[in-house]
Amino acid sequence: MTLRLYDSATTRTEPFVPLVDGRVGIYHCGLTVQGPPHLGHIRKEVVFDVLRRWLTQQGYEVTLVANVTDIEDKILAKGAEEGRPWWSVAYANERALHAAYDVLGCLPPTYEPRATGHVPEILELVATLIDRGHAYAAPDGSGDVYFDVRSWADYGELSNQKVDDMRDAEDADPRGKRDPRDFALWKGHKEGEPETASWPSPWGRGRPGWHIECSAMATKYLGTEFDIHGGGIDLRFPHHENELAQARAAGMPFARSWMHNQLVRIGGEKMSKSVGNSLLVSEVVRRFRPIDVRYYLVAAHYRSVIDYTEESLAEAATTYQRIEGFVRRATEATGAATDLVELGGGVTPGFAAAMDDDLAVPTALAQIQELVREGNKQLAAGESERFALVSTLASVRRMLDVLGLDPYAAQWAETSEGSGAERKALGTLIDALLEQRTAARAEKDFATADRVRDQLKAAGVEVEDTPAGPRWSVGGDDVNKGRET
Secondary structure (H helix, E strand, C coil): CCCEEEECCCCEEEECCCCECCEEEEEECCCECCCCCEHHHHHHHHHHHHHHHHHHHCCCEEEEEECEECCCHHHHHHHHHHCCCHHHHHHHHHHHHHHHHHHCCCCCCCECCEHHHHHHHHHHHHHHHHHCCCEEECCCCCCCEEECHHHCCCCCCCCCCCHHHCCCCCCCCHHHCCCCCCEEEEEECCCCCCHHHCECCCCCCEEECHHHHHHHHHHHHHCCEEEEEEEEHHHHHHHHHHHHHHHHHCCCCEEEEEEEECCEEECCEECCCCCCCCCEHHHHHHHCCHHHHHHHHHHCCCCCCEECCHHHHHHHHHHHHHHHHHHHHHHHHHCCCCCHHHHCCCCCHHHHHHHHECCCHHHHHHHHHHHHHHHHHHHHHHHHHHHHHHHHHHHHHHHHHHCCCCCCCHHHHHHHCCCHHHHHHHHHHHHHHHHHHHHHHHCCCHHHHHHHHHHHHHCCEEEEEECCEEEEEECCEECCCCCCC
C-alpha cells in the first residue's frame, strides 16, 4: 500500500509522491519562543517525529526543518515585562524547547534555523515581492512593508476563503495599508522598541514580519519546491495562508502538500499561553514518565482533538505500561538482544497498512496490542514457544520504534536510570524555570518567585540561593557540579 496523507489544501487524502524519488523534504513551524513549550506545542513535534520515523522505516532519506521564531512582538513584550533583553527571553525558551524535544524522545530536526539568522534572505524575498508588484512600502515613512493580498488572485486557496470574508490582519498598524487584510512583511522600528531588535533595510530599520520568515527559511533549506509543510491547525490561517501566497507570488512553487495536526484542549478550550490554561512539558513530566506522556500524545489520530485531563493521561500510561511490561518480560525470558538492530524483526502488514493510511496510529496500536496478547500466551507456554516469542517480541519492538516508544531505545534506557538524556533535559527545563524565578524576583514579584520554588520543591527539587546564583539538587545530589552558575 502506498502512503496516503490528508492534504489540508485539497481536503482530500491522497497518495504521497515525493518530489525526488527516495527523498522527502518536510518543513514544520516551530515555536515562537516567548515562553516555554506546553503539551499543545509539543504534540506537533511528536506528530512530525512519527511521520519522519515512518518515512525513514520505509527507506526514504528525510530532511526535516523546524524553525525557531526568536524575534516577534510577543517576545519584545515579554522582555519589557520581565526587565531583561528580548534575546535573553528567546534563548531561555529555545533551550526549554530543546529540552522538551529530548525528554519526549523527538529526534532533533535536520536543520533548525532561527529567524534572526536569516534577515538577508528575508530582505531579498521582500524586495522580490515589491519588484513583482505584490508588496509595497507604507506611504507614511514608517518603514513598514505590506503584502498586497488583492494583487494575488489565489490568496485564500489554502484555507478555502474569499478575501472579502477574511478578518483584518492585526500584525501591524493599519494606517499605511491599502487593504486592512494586507499583512506585514517588514515592520519598521518604532519608538521605545530596543534598537537591538531591528536591522537595516532599504525601507528603514526594522524587523521581519512573522509570515515572511518561514517562506524564506523553508526555501533556503529545502528549495523553492518541497514535499510537505505542516504545523498545528491553528496556523492554517493566517500564517500558512500568508506563507503560501508570498512564496508563490515570488515565483516559487513552495509546498506540494500541507499537513496539520489538531489541537490539545483543556476544559474545552485551546491550550495556549494567552488563556492561561497551558500545561508546560516541564511540569507534566514531573508527574508522569516522559515515555507515558509521549504515548498519550501519539495514541490519538493526529487530526483528532485531544481533550486533556490527568485521568486520561494516567489511563494512557497504564495502557502503555502493559505493552512495556510484555517487552521487558519477554526480553528477560528469552535472553533476546536489547539492541534493535541485532534483534531484527519487522512491522506487521496490518501495522504498515495503518501507518500508510494517513498515519492511523490508533489502528497501528491496536495491531501492537493484538500481537502483545499473542506474545503473552507464548510467554505462558514457556520454552516450547521460545522461538515464536522472540519473533513476536522483535515485531512489537520494531513497531514501537516507529512510534518512538521502544522501551529499550537509548533515550528511554537512559531515562530509566535517572541519568543521561533525561537528566540533561530535566536540567535544562529546571534551569528555564529558575530563570523565570530570577526574573520575577528582579521585578519584586515574590508571589510568582515563591510559587516556582514551591513547584520545584513539590517535585523533589531543592533550590539554594547563593551569591553565584541559584543551585538545585534532587534528593541531595548536587547536579550543579561542573555547570556554570
